[in-house]
Amino acid sequence: MQALTIDQDYLKNTLMSLLTIPSPAGMTDSVVQWVCHELENLGIEYELTRRGAIRANLYGRQNSPDRAIAAHLDTLGAIVRKYKANGRLEIASIGTWPARSAEGARVTVFTESGRTYRGTILPKKASGHTYGSEVDKQEASWNNLELRLDHTLSCAEDLEAAGINVGDIIAVDPQPEFCANGFWVSRFLDDKAGAAALLAAAKAIKEHNQPLEMDCHLLFTISEEVGVGASHILHGDVAELLAVDNGTIAPEQNTSEYGVTIAMQDSSGPFDRHLTHHLINLCKEHRLEFSRDVFRYYRSDAAAALEAGSDIRTGLICFALDASHGYERTHQSSVATVAQLLTLYMQSGPLFHRDEHALGPLKDFPIKDI
Structure with missing residues (x-):
């Protein structure tokens, strides 16, 4: 096993490409096609x-048990809920994100005909010149938001005639900015930075022709933001599932801003102790900057897989993310460190050979608790 160099330009350019493709949950076909071409x-x-969830295959010396690493391609977004008499639209969120973070967002409405409309998500009382201090008193709520379209649409009949329908999906502009000092700022770094890290790690494995001890499946899921995640893409031979997602930067958290964070627990419960400590030991052995953290209001692809009935060991590693589900920020070194850890994990052997079988005797069970 050896630490592999991550192509930093590839990592950055891959993330930039992913961010340019609108992919709110429910409208992910284009980003799936892009990732498929990149895998080719x-x-x-x-x-x-x-x-359209993707399962890619890196083959190893043994094919059972095998492991999987998951990142999600879907993002937050919105959907048309209702016409308004003034020619604006009532909207609902896709995924769980705060209305406060949606205020002022520039968006595109995708209609069934293929025509698109540009607009801005605004609070109903958006102008201090009109409403005075009431603009600061209204509740930050999706019920208090509306979509103003940049077209001559002044009534509900105009909206219908324009081919806009209830249920049309609304994609929010990511507004990416890549700073020279390594800070990357954009909406939807969650989890397109994770997907970029997974592709960069796979590129390093392929270019170094690095042998793997066991098959490793790269999973790109398309409905994590709405709670489905990796529930529908696993197969029976997977014994270990590692999710790649964001770790939140906040005074109450212990996320590493410039390294990788090993999640010990999320809102669904603790991750597998053997797998998480294996990841910690890889970081220590190869001197990767890391921390451990616990997330109280967070779930990942791994949780959905367990809830679907998969009897597998699960873990979660994170790149740093400030203002998650808002206008987010990470650092290149954090995303690159995640990719480095992924290359090491891909090269490592199975945690336990007995995991090849769903059921077995006590003598094969790990008897040493960590």
């Missing part, structure tokens, strides 16, 4: 589920 460029085989 890397010489990595893949398969698709009916709805």
